[in-house]
Amino acid sequence: MSKAPIPDAFPEGARIAVLTTQPLGRPLDYRAPAGGVRAGAFVEVPLGPRKVLGVVWGAGTGEVAATKLRAVLRVLDAAPMRPELRAFLERAADYTLTPLPAMLRLATRAPGLGDPPAMRRLYVPGERAPTRLTDARARVLDALEAATSGLTLAELTEAAGASASVVKGLAAQGAVAEIATPRDAPFPRLDPEARGKPLSADQASAAAELRAGMASGGYATTLLKGVTGSGKTEVYLEAVAECLARGRQALVLLPEIALTAEFLDRVEARFGARPAEWHSGLTMTERRRVWRMAGEGGAQMVVGARSALFLPFADLGLVIVDEEHDSSYKQEEGVLYNARDMSVLRAAHAGAQVVLASATPSLETWANVEAGKYRRLELAARFGAVLPEMRAIDMRAEGLPAGRWISETLARGVETRIAAGEQALLFINRRGYAPVTLCRACGHQIGCPDCDARLVEHRFLKRLVCHQCGESIPKPDACPECGKEESLAAIGPGVERLAEEAQARFPEARLAVLSSDLFASARALKAEIAAIAEGGADIVIGTQLVAKGHNFPLLTLVGVIDADLALHGSDLRAAERTFQLMRQVAGRAGRSGKPGVAMLQTHQPDHPVIRAILAGDEEGFWRAEAAARQAAGMPPYGRLAGVILSGPEPEPVFQLGQALARADGPLRRIGAEVWGPAPAPIARIRGRHRVRLLVKAAKGAPLQPALAEWIAQVEVKAPLRLAVDIDPQSFF
Ligand code: ADP
Numbered sequence: 001m002s003k004a005p006i007p008d009a010f011p012e013g014a015r016i017a018v019l020t021t022q023p024l025g026r027p028l029d030y031r032a033p034a035g036g037v038r039a040g041a042f043v044e045v046p047l048g049p050r051k052v053l054g055v056v057w058g059a060g061t062g063e064v065a066a067t068k069l070r071a072v073l074r075v076l077d078a079a080p081m082r083p084e085l086r087a088f089l090e091r092a093a094d095y096t097l098t099p100l101p102a103m104l105r106l107a108t109r110a111p112g113l114g115d116p117p118a119m120r121r122l123y124v125p126g127e128r129a130p131t132r133l134t135d136a137r138a139r140v141l142d143a144l145e146a147a148t149s150g151l152t153l154a155e156l157t158e159a160a161g162a163s164a165s166v167v168k169g170l171a172a173q174g175a176v177a178e179i180a181t182p183r184d185a186p187f188p189r190l191d192p193e194a195r196g197k198p199l200s201a202d203q204a205s206a207a208a209e210l211r212a213g214m215a216s217g218g219y220a221t222t223l224l225k226g227v228t229g230s231g232k233t234e235v236y237l238e239a240v241a242e243c244l245a246r247g248r249q250a251l252v253l254l255p256e257i258a259l260t261a262e263f264l265d266r267v268e269a270r271f272g273a274r275p276a277e278w279h280s281g282l283t284m285t286e287r288r289r290v291w292r293m294a295g296e297g298g299a300q301m302v303v304g305a306r307s308a309l310f311l312p313f314a315d316l317g318l319v320i321v322d323e324e325h326d327s328s329y330k331q332e333e334g335v336l337y338n339a340r341d342m343s344v345l346r347a348a349h350a351g352a353q354v355v356l357a358s359a360t361p362s363l364e365t366w367a368n369v370e371a372g373k374y375r376r377l378e379l380a381a382r383f384g385a386v387l388p389e390m391r392a393i394d395m396r397a398e399g400l401p402a403g404r405w406i407s408e409t410l411a412r413g414v415e416t417r418i419a420a421g422e423q424a425l426l427f428i429n430r431r432g433y434a435p436v437t438l439c440r441a442c443g444h445q446i447g448c449p450d451c452d453a454r455l456v457e458h459r460f461l462k463r464l465v466c467h468q469c470g471e472s473i474p475k476p477d478a479c480p481e482c483g484k485e486e487s488l489a490a491i492g493p494g495v496e497r498l499a500e501e502a503q504a505r506f507p508e509a510r511l512a513v514l515s516s517d518l519f520a521s522a523r524a525l526k527a528e529i530a531a532i533a534e535g536g537a538d539i540v541i542g543t544q545l546v547a548k549g550h551n552f553p554l555l556t557l558v559g560v561i562d563a564d565l566a567l568h569g570s571d572l573r574a575a576e577r578t579f580q581l582m583r584q585v586a587g588r589a590g591r592s593g594k595p596g597v598a599m600l601q602t603h604q605p606d607h608p609v610i611r612a613i614l615a616g617d618e619e620g621f622w623r624a625e626a627a628a629r630q631a632a633g634m635p636p637y638g639r640l641a642g643v644i645l646s647g648p649e650p651e652p653v654f655q656l657g658q659a660l661a662r663a664d665g666p667l668r669r670i671g672a673e674v675w676g677p678a679p680a681p682i683a684r685i686r687g688r689h690r691v692r693l694l695v696k697a698a699k700g701a702p703l704q705p706a707l708a709e710w711i712a713q714v715e716v717k718a719p720l721r722l723a724v725d726i727d728p729q730s731f732f
């Protein structure tokens with residue numbers, strides 16, 4: 001992957017190019033400092049009156065006159081960025097049409113990156129119980145319990161919402177302990193020789209193939225396909241073992257932070273120690289430690305969210321993308337990238353293996369297997385269990401009264417399961433109480449003041465919330481439009497309303513509601529999940545949070561309240577998403593021994609997608625879906641790029657869109673088409689009006705250079721904004 005050899009050490013005074021995280025677009029020339037500097041070194045350089053962080057990108061370009069050349073101020077005490085990561089950032093920037101400095105920012109998200117290592121004081125749970133447990137003291141102890149490692153005083157007071165004197169008081173009693181530790185200590189060693197569970201024949205042969213791939217020492221991507229519960233995790237942990245045994249580092253990406261805790265426990269059981277974790281819930285101190293240890297090899301394994309892909313690994317040997325089809329791998333704000341695709345790119349540069357694990361792979365991955373680019377390994381059977389039986393409930397025949405969503409057929413199923421001491425899951429992919437609040441007197445629907453979206457009632461919070469911008473208002477007593485009292489009605493179901501109906505329908509049952517917004521912390525959610533797994537509920541009511549990977553051994557019935565929900569609308573992936581989601585949710589049932597059943601409430605039992613789900617004819621579904629996309633020239637057989645324009649006034653945004661549409665020469669030259677401008681489906685978010693264009697090109701067409709040339713023709717002046725979304729997953 002490397003280009004022409006570039007010198008990697010520069011003597012004092014040499015002209016070097018430094019890429020900073022400032023929005024300048026390209027590296028700038030500087031003079032190497034006393035003692036010289038290596039390519040990839042993290043440095044501090046002067047920029048105007050400021051000092052900024054940068055990375056030595058290579059030899060200087062000569063753009064700055066020798067007399068004006070300024071010297072690097074300081075070389076930071078951090079492992080230099082490896083050529084592999086620099087090359088990856090360049091390619092990723094080109095692919096996503098992102099300025100290189102913005103890519104560098106993703107790779108340098110470590111606070112105090114240049115600070116020297118030092119000791120610091122941390123707080124951990126103490127030996128004794130506190131003499132008197134006030135609310136503030138309880139919060140401090142809770143926060144310490146929740147933290148994976150110790151917390152600094154600042155982190156602890158922040159997390160607990162308590163003052164430093166509360167912490168000091170507890171320390172004086174011995175209820176919390178103060179310890180001095182070096183910043184950035186290496187993570188405990190994982191033992192690659194530790195034995196995993198004895199594997200089934202299927203698992204053993206898949207594991208052997210993955211181990212052999214690791215042994216080859218180079219890049220390759222493998223799809224590890226297997227129904228939920230088939231033991232994919234056990235198999236890819238074997239690849240991790242092989243990777244660690246070879247002294248290389250492994251990265252495991254998970255689609256949901258809530259899954260991390262359970263996964264960390266499994267890794268600890270398998271390798272005798274916990275890996276490093278990387279996600280938005282980390283403290284600054286933890287972040288810095290993981291970043292540095294990834295770079296110095298003090299973290300053998302990192303488990304994390306998509307941004308972990310940009311860590312400066314010393315020797316990345318393996319990337320696992322678990323639930324690779326999950327749409328949350330697409331970053332939808334800031335730099336728009338798909339972590340699954342970028343994993344493959346990074347691995348190609350690092351000479352690493354990639355394992356894409358899923359029960360329901362994306363059509364993109366399926367097509368790459370068909371094209372021979374990815375290998376495919378399959379686990380056919382469930383480990384020690386059988387797949388759930390799939391049944392449709394024809395809602396046209398159920399005659400449910402308005403305002404009710406649980407059919408008699410489903411309700412009887414639930415009762416039977418509860419009576420047998422088993423659990424039932426009622427699934428609805430909608431947070432909150434009701435999606436629409438309507439005035440019965442005047443017909444007004446309460447919307448967000450800043451977005452083109454209706455407010456969603458969250459009864460638990462007693463507020464109406466905008467799912468676009470997060471803004472919320474207390475639920476009014478009277479209609480804000482006509483002023484009539486007590487005229488507001490909730491329309492349609494959300495997970496909270498379904499819980500209300502279930503409680504009324506099954507008054508004896510113990511209910512647990514799982515929706516991401518109902519939990520104050522990842523820890524509270526984790527505790528609830530653990531309680532459910534141990535039988536602490538009869539009925540689980542949940543959103544898509546429950547579809548992802550959790551293991552509830554007692555769960556034998558899954559009821560999907562509205563299987564048609566995602567089929568409506570014009571999303572390119574509507575069929576694919578519905579198919580994946582239904583199979584994932586159904587896969588929660590009957591994971592340990594007892595056979596499970598999934599019941600899909602649908603108004604269109606004859607819809608081809610619903611029929612494919614019921615029949616479990618996966619290959620058939622993929623072939624039909626692939627043929628349809630191929631015929632339409634749609635991804636993965638053609639390419640799309642979205643352009644989103646926005647601004648505070650609608651008119652200039654639309655004019656910019658029209659100017660772009662007119663200037664389509666560069667796109668026509670590569671045979672691409674432009675659609676739009678059209679108002680975006682959500683035409684206003686956070687007070688900004690939004691207009692979209694969509695570019696469609698043939699698979700092999702040089703899309704990015706053409707897009708760059710096309711966009712460069714128009715001037716986008718603040719407050720207008722233009723964002724390019726390569727391979728868009730969403731079209732809102
Ligand atoms: P997947 O990742 O495919 O959903 P998991 O690896 O989580 O499947 O396995 C599902 C369940 O089966 C887990 O509880 C796991 O511990 C158990 N399991 C899988 N393989 C084995 C094995 N070889 N021996 C014992 N238990 C296993």
Ligand code: ZN
Pocket residue numbers: 448449450451453466467468469470471686
């Ligand atoms: Zn809003």
